[in-house]
Every structure is written in structure tokens, then in C-alpha cells.
Amino acid sequence: MSSGELRVLGACPLDCPDTCSWVVTVQDGSAVKMRGNPDHPYTRGALCVKVNRYLEHTRAADRILHPMRRVGPKGSGRFERISWDEALEEISVRLRGIVDEYGGEAIWPYLGTGTLGYVQGSEGIAGRRFWNVLGASRHFLNICSSAGNSGLRQVYGTPGGMDPETFALSRLILLWGTNTLTSGHHLWKFIQDARAAGAHVVAIDPIRTRTAEQADEHLPIRPGTDAALALGLMNVVLAEGAEDRDYLENHTSGWENLREEILRHPPARVAEITGLPEADIRALGTRLARTRPTGIRATMGVQRHAGGGTAMRTIASIPGVTGDWRHPGGGIVYSTSGHVHLNIDTRDDLLPGPVRTLTMTRLADELDESVKCLWVYAANPMGSTSGQNRVRERLLREDLFTVVMEQFPTDTVDYADIVLPATMQIEHADLHAGYGHMYLLWNEPAVEPPGECLSTTETFRRLARHMGLTEPSLYDSDLELAEQLLTSGHPSLEGITLDRLRKEGWVRLSVPRPFVPFTDGFPTPSGRMEFGSGPAYVPPHTASAAPGSYPLALITPASHTFLNTTFGNNPELLKRSKGPRILVHPEDASRRGLSEGQRARVFNDEGEFEAVVEISEKVRPGVVASTKGHWRKLSPGGATANAVVAARDADLGRGAVYHDNLVELAPCATTG
Template identity: 60%
Template sequence: MKVLGACPLDCPDACSWVVTVEDGVATGLRGNKEHPVTRGALCVKVNRYLEQVGAPDRLRYPMRRTGPKGSGRFERISWDDALDEIANRLTGIIDEFGGEAVWPFHGTGSLGYLQGMEGYPGRRLFNLLGASHHRPTICSVAGSAGVRYTLGTSGGMDPEDLAQSRLILLWGTNPLSSGHHVWKFIQDSGAYLVSIDPVRTKTSERCDEHLAPLPGTDAALALGLLHVIVARGAQDDAFIAEHTEGWPEFRDLIAEYTPERVAAITGLAVEQIVGLGERIARTRPTAIRASQGMQRHAGGGMALRVLACLPGVTGDWAIPGGGLHYSTSGHFRLDLAALVRDDLLPHPVRTLSMTKLGENLLETENPPVKALFVIGANPVGSNPDQRRVIEGLSREDLFTVVLEHFGTDTVDYADIVLPATMQPEHLDVLAGYGHLYLIWNEPAIEPPGECLSTTETFRRLARRLGLTEPALYDSDDELMRQLLTGHDLDRLRADGFLKVQPGPVPAGTLQFVSARAELAGHDPLPAYTPPADPGDGLVLISAASQYFLNTIFGSNPELRRRAGESRITLHPDDAAARGITDGAPVRVANARGSFDSIAEISDRVRPGVAATPKGRWAKFSGGATVNATIAERDADYGGGAVFHDNRVEVYPR
């Protein structure tokens, strides 16, 4: 039997897949050949997904902690015992401290609308309890806000249109290691390819040209390219007059960013800036493909504002194959309000930022967080300032419930662990942020042991709490129909995917000067915001791994073997200045924390920059990972994370 499903992981590709089932056992998994983006291929990580589903160390039963927090010592208990303990603790906490002392912490372990972060599973229940709202700031929020200030929507060009481009700027993105399906459209285009990345990645090596600016200087580079374009009179005056606002002010700002000034900011040669600017000036259509990594710094939102302006100056927004692709999420018009039911809130509640977990858990007032539900997340491995996150999770007065598949670093700090279903075992629907397709996921097999879907877990908890609100007990089919109002659900279920009609981009008039940004306290002009880490040393980039997806697959033995030891790549000049040789053990440190690694000496990184992949678990890495060095500090827009605005020193050990 063949069952259509969808990869739930935090990747723009949101692949459609086909599960082969024999006698109730999933025996095969492949990409759906019929899906126009998946085209039958999965990635090196997801190819092993069925190994994850059947892994011997998968969590299959509820557990209660028996040792100190962090020890990872648990005993098996029944669902009745687990739900009784959770209900009793929640009731006591809410009676004493109020509902806002409860924090449902959703991560990106699943991007499903029923079982994952996109639909905030359990939010109906938490709303009725008056719990704090969770703000998912760890991934793309700064860039999405920046794009909206310019375009009026966070939806950009259809990535399939890249096949029509003649020049493609791959800006801070490495699709051959992360989200590789877009590469097919890039190859189909025959376009001249430019990689803009501080690291010479696998993707950079396949491009015609590579520019390696200093991390966090992307907005300055974009303004410098615009300076070259405008100086040559290559702006599209007709498009600007008909479709934009604020051009005179923006033009004056562009004039300030001469190639010489931008070279000093970015560390690039003047000739590189002028050469690329002239190429953009004479090439239509030009497309920019950017991804989330480049906006994880102090000026990340501003950088995406400027990138969204560039096709407005050249007129590429009006040409098929031109524009900016950052995320397609803004094109999916689903009834999220009907799914999450914020109308169930008894009163307004506070919002807690995902990337300030350590700070929020260590706050003792207003009220303190006393109950934490971790859903599809591994914050010990994924959040900034690992030391403070662990300190917060170690509080004996914090009641922590974790819904999980494996014994992650975060599970070790739980009071109660609840085993969750995996993607072939439950119903869900996804919307890719790297294409325009809704993807249906039909359950293919029964879950092992006593694993429950996230939706069913919260239905059972609501019943144990004695709550009578009917909306808390809607079935998954009912939830799906409420979410997909206006969409052909039956066709989606039969075919496995359905392309949505994108909205206009820009949505209205493109804003070179944004009144909305000014109203929010930001510069109305899209300018350059420099990096903010005050430390000395090297700028550390912690980009996506070839073998892990965030911290998912961090326990998979084969993928861990392929990934090898933790390595940090240093430029030969930086290594020599520190007396570090290739293969030497090193300690990477700043005032926030440190982690151990192995030095790899290579000119793949530019001088002044170090690089190490993210995704490792602390328990397999000497107790700390790269996130031990990263600050709980907000980017310019939306409270986004600053993983790449991080200075460290590297020492031999």
C-alpha cells in the first residue's frame, strides 16, 4: 500500500513523500514524483526518516523523573498517572499564580498545522486556561518583518519562477546542504549564479562567482550595489513612478553608500562591488534567493528590507523570474484564527519570546513561569545562551512537561515526558515556505507503544482537567476542515498536494520609505544596521549542517558518524595568529560560555570569520555546543535571534 504524506521538518522544501506499507509496517519512503518541487527526491537526512520512526531509543511510554534535573533518570508510568500529575500541578499553579505562569513553548520540530508549530497545538486549551502566549522568534521573524515593511507582504516570488531568471543572487543561502530542491529550478534557468556568503559553501563552489562579505554587512552591500546601478542610470524609472513610494529619499540614501565606503564595511574589494552592481544593472530578470541565516544578526530585518527594495529599483518585481524569494508563507491564506481560537482567552495575556527562554525562566516576577510545556522543541540544544537555558530549566520549582520522540538534552530536565507520534502515524497538513503547495499527510501506520498525537494528548488533558468547552474536543478531521475553509480539502487529500494562488507582490505600493516601520519605532528608510556583539575576536557562523536539521537527527548513529567530530573552520591567517594547526583540539569561548571542537584550517572562510555547523546535542559534545556562546539578544525587528552576530576567541587546548 502507498500512502501520501509530507515531511514535517523545518525546511523550506516541505517535501511530499510516499510511504510504502506492508502488513502494517512502513517498509519504504521516497519523494513523491508527482510533486512539482519534490520531484521524487528527499534529502540525505530524511532518506533515513523511517530509521527514526523505528529507532530502538525512541520514547514509547510516559515517564516521570526520578533523579535530579538534568540527570536523565526516569521511570515508566501510565498515561492516567501522567495526566493526573499534570492536571494536579497545573491546577495548583494556576490557583496560586494565575494562568500566565504557564508557558506552552512550541518549537519547529514539526511545522504541521495540527501537530506542529504552525498551528500551536494545544493553544485552545492554553487559551482557556489564560496561559502566556508563545512567540516563535527563533527562525525567520526579523527578515519576514523587514520584507513586509517594504512589500506589504512576507510572500515573495514563486521559487519555480527562478527557472526564468538570467541572474540569480544566492544571498546567505546554501541550498545544496539545506533545502536542495530549489536547485533544480536554478539549474533549469541557465542563469549566471552569484553566491554571497562569508563561507565558501558547497553551493558557492557551484556558482560562477562568490563574494564573501563580513557577517552582518549584507544591507551595506545591497546599498552599494544599488549605488552602482543608480550611478549608471539603470534604475527602472517607469516602475518606480508607478509602483513605489519614497524614491527621492531612498535615492539620496543610496548615494551615501559608495563602493569605497561599502568595501570598508564589508571587507570586499571595490572591484567586486562594482562588477556585481554593473552585472545587475544590465541583466533582466535578476532574482535574489535569501534564507533565514542571513537575518540572524542585529540588523537582520533591515537587511531583508533593503534586499526587497533592490528589485523595486531595477523593476524586476514586474518581470517573471525577477524579485526576491525569502519565504512564501505570506501567500497561504488559511483560517488560523479558527484553529487556535484566541477568543477562548478569558482576558489579555502576556507574550513570552522563544529566544528569551533563559531570561524568562530566571525572571521571578510578573508572574514567574511555574509550568513549562515543551512541544516539538529542544531548547537546550537550539536556543541561545545554553548556560542560562539550563539554569532556568534546572529550577526545582519549575514543572516541565516535554512531548518528544527521543531523549534529547531538554528531556533530561523534564518532570514528565510524554511520547509523541511521528509523521507517518498522525494526520496533518503543511504549507511549505519554499514553495506554494499545501501538502497533505495521511497516517500510514499505527504508533508504537503508547505514543499519542499532540492533538490527542491535549484532548485527554482537557478531559482530565474537567473542562467542558466543546472546541477542546474537536477531532483532527474537524480541525482540518476549520483550518482549510475555502480550500478543496477532498482534492488535497486525494492528490497529496494543492498549489495556492499567490497574492500580488508587492501588495500595493512598494515602500522605499515605510510609515509602518516609523510607527513601530524604526528608521523609515531601509538603511544599514551594523552588527552589535561588542566582543573581540572572530565572528562565528553556525549554519545548517549537511546531516542534522536543527537538532533533529542529532542522536541518529549513522548521521552522527557521517558528521564526524565537532569542527570549527578557521582561515589560515587566523589560525597562525593563534598557534593553531589543522586537526588540533581547540576551545571556542566568550563571556557567555564555551565549547570544545577540532580545528579545520581552510580558506573556505574569509579572514576574521569562523564557521561550525549547528545541530549537535550537548550530551554528545562534552556538555556544551555552539549555542553556549550565543547571546539572548534581539535582532532589530520582531525579537529575532542573533546566532550569527557572535564574536568568540579560539584557543588551543
């Protein structure tokens, strides 16, 4: 490092399990280089294809740098620059008027996963103290993982699972509904270590993804039938007499109920449900019966359908039946966030009384006339929320006062009355914890914010001051908020201080290495793993819907170039994405007269979007796939895949159903 250069340790804030540690090189006040931290045991010096362009993104020509007020019709994206004082004054007057006339519940603070920070973002419920003082409605952030979390809590009492680093010790690895090489590629290094020691890797996924192509085996399961496969595999384990009877007797409850469900799902029946060959189900079941330890990695895609919560609960039952929780490298991990025990003090005592809860993915239904202010931050609901066409209708309401805190002119910004410029990660302080590893990370600001951009916390501090609010906790500094987070007293935080985090950049949670969870029991009412008595398989909507004119099951997986809608406007990544595309099996393409590279309409009763046809056997007949993350205004036809995604709930946790929709395809009248 040359003289005059400064290395600043930080962390990636984006909605990815890897939460990378990074190093920013600063020269003369400017960030000139960013790389993955080579000293971090999980990041190991590597960032992803998306974040490699992060510094370039912070300097993009379309970055929002100043407060703005709408001057054109809603949806037009026409604004004029105003000062912060003007913005705060207008917002204060409008919020006060709404509270006085309609009550605080008429305000909906709509927070997303644009940043997962515990100070600035969704993990710490940023801004909640401010909203509590006003008595605003609660916001249920269910868009990502709530169905799976609910299912896991029923079994384990927590969504926490394996330490992903212990996959290096696994001898059978099931990558279940997860595309590791696109959505959390740092785990692959530990999988490679396991393979070098003889591990067998199986990808269970409706699509032959990058990960499936690199696995030893790929099971192209019918979407939403994962719980049935789990039951079938356990059926083979029982037939082999390989269930861990000691573990079942001493560490679980409800086994007899689950056993009856398993016996009702022999491989032949499961083959009919899942579309997989019976021989493949038997072969994997036999391998599972005979291989310890088996590690299962399941992520959010596996639970985005009508039976998603039950699917996670049933898949999570496997390590109890096989006794894999006894072993390092055995068990399942969906999210490690359940092992993070920070003190998230949102000061709910500040609420004037009980308030309603409004649900994130139900924006199209719940943004009715009772909501007079929608405040959007770290979210892009026009791009990311189901029922896209109906969401747009709601955002066009003239009586709705909409404020958007943003970095770029997203689809949602176009419908704002006031736009407030937001900082990016290298410009503010934050505390992070990966949901795919066992580390806390500190993000030290590396440079000053450009223009008049403010962090989330500073925006709410200034607004509270402008409104004359006197609650002292509204004015806590970022460092004070971070200090408070570390005061839970949980043993996993022993020895972890803010001073240490700021100095070292990251610290592993105070847990053993290797970490084997649940050795001292489960955080359930019984202290045991609880199989429960509910259904073990709930069919997807696509399987139970009445026959009609929409015969194709659509799934909308993550893009390799975008992260949700973040980077959806980056010119280079947009070019690499090649625009919205739809994977179609050759048989389905032939029936519809579709050819490679042709533009097609993808439609149902919810709406339609356009995508370029990619004919491929990466999907099975009857299944089509189109990646999420595209911006509506940058897409042909002015719509994205969420135009055909229904605002329905999964079976548990009101989870979203992005992978459980029926559509039809037809050639566009014009192609290009």
C-alpha cells in the same frame, strides 16, 4: 507494487522550505519504504540526505514510547515508566494548582519548529485553544525568521515573494546568505534550468559553502554587512542610469529617502564595510543593472544578526529599483508562507483576559520565578536556544514543573518532570504548506503509533478531558481541524478541499503559473512598495562592539546532516557529521598555534564549547564557523555553539542573533 502493499502519500514536517511530498510503502502494517514523490513538481522524487533515513529513525532504539516521571535530579535524565492515566492525573493536579495560586500566565507553552504542521505543529499553533482556556502566557516563536519577516512586511506588507519555480526564468540569480544545496536543495533544479538558458549565479555568503562552490561567482562578504552591499549594488545601478523610473514612480513610495541612502554608499565605501573588493562590487552592480529578470533567494541566515531586519528590508528594495517585479523570474523570495491564507482559528476569544507574551530566544532571561510550568513541545531549547548555560540554570529550578512532549531523549528531556511520548510524521495526520514553494500537502498516517505514543492534538484532547474542560472546540478531531483551516475564503484556496488533498496528496495554491506577485499592488497601507524612512544599514554587533579579547566573528550555519537538532542522535548521521567542528582561516589558526584536527576551546563571556579545528580558506580571516544542531550531551565538553551565543535581539521582530557573536579560540589542554 506487490499485492498486500499500500502506498500512502505524506509530507515532510521538518523546518525546511522544501516541505517534500513523499510516498510511504506499507506492508503488513509496517512502513518498509519511503521515497520522494516523483509526481510532485517541486520534490520530483528526491528527498535529502537527512530524511532519507527517516523510517530508520522512527524505529530507533532510543525512541520514547511511554510516559515517564523523573526519579533522579533534574538534568540527570533518570525516569521511571508510568501510565497515561498517572501522567494525566499528575499534570492535571499541577496545572490546576498553578492556575489557582498564580494564574494561568504562570504557564509557558514553549512550542518550536520540530514540526511545521498546521494541525500538529507550529504553523497552526498547536494546542493554543487548550492554553487559551487556562489563560496561559503567549509564546513568541521568534527563533527562526522574525527579523526578516518584519523587514519584508515593512516593504511589501507581507513576507511572501517569488514562486521559487520561476527561478528557471531568471537570467541573474543572487543566492544571498543561503546554502541551497544543504538547506533546500530542490531549488537547485530550477537554478540548473536557468543556467542552461544562460543565467549567471552568484553566491553571497561569508562561507564558501557547497552552494558557493557550485555558483559562477562567490562574494565572501563580512558577516552582517549585507545591507551595505545591497546599497552599493543599487548605487551602481543608479550610476548606470538603469533604475526603472516608471516602476519607481507608479508602484513605490519613499524613493527619495532610499535614493539618498544609496548615494551615501558608493562601491568604495561599501568595500570597506563588507571586506569585498571594490571591483567585484562594481562588476556585480553593473551586471544587476543590465540583466532582467534578476531573482534573489535570501533565507533565514542572512537576518540572524543585529541589523537582520533592516538587511532584509534593504535587499528587498532592489527589485523595486530595477523593476524586476514586472517579470516572471524577477524579484526576491525569503519565504512563500505569506501566500498561504489558511484560517488559523486559535480561539483567542477563550482567553479569560489579556495575557503576557514570553519570547522563545529569551528563555534564559524570562524563565524566572513567575513561570511555574514550562511545557515544551516540538522544541529542544537546551540544544537550540541562545544563552545555553543560563537556560540550563533555569531548567534546574526545583519549583519549575516541566513537561516535555518528545520522540527522543533530547538534552531538554533530561530536565523534565514528566515526559510524554510523541508520534512521528508517518503516524499522524497533518496539513502542510511549504515556505519554499506554492503547494499545500496532506500527510495521511501510514502506520499505527508504536508503544503509547500520541499526537500533539490527541494529547491535548485527553488532557482537556481529564481536567474536565467543557469547551467543545478542544475536542475537534484532526480532520475537523484540517477542514477549518481551509475555510478562509481566500481566492488562493479556491477549489482546494480536504477530500481532494487526501486523495491527491498535494495541490498547488490557486494562483497563476507563472506566478508574479504584486501585479495588482502590494498589501501595504498605500498599496505600493514602501521603502520607508528608517536606516538602510544597521551594523552587526561584531562590527560595533568595543575592542576586547574576542576578535573572531562566529557564525553557526546549518549542518548538512542535521536539521536544527533533529537527527542529532542518529548514529549514521552523527558519524557523517564528524562531531562539532570549527572552520578557521589559516592565518587565524597560525596565530593561535592551532593545527588541523586539533581540539580547540571556543569561548567568550557567555561560555565555551569544544570543536575539532578544520583549517580552511572557506572562511575569511577574522571569521570562524561551526554548524548548529549538535546535542549537548553528545558533544565534547558537554556544550554546543549556543553556549557562546548571546540572548540579544535583532533590530526588528526580536529576531535571534546566531551569526553575530565574538569569540576567541585556544587549544584544549587535551585533544582527541
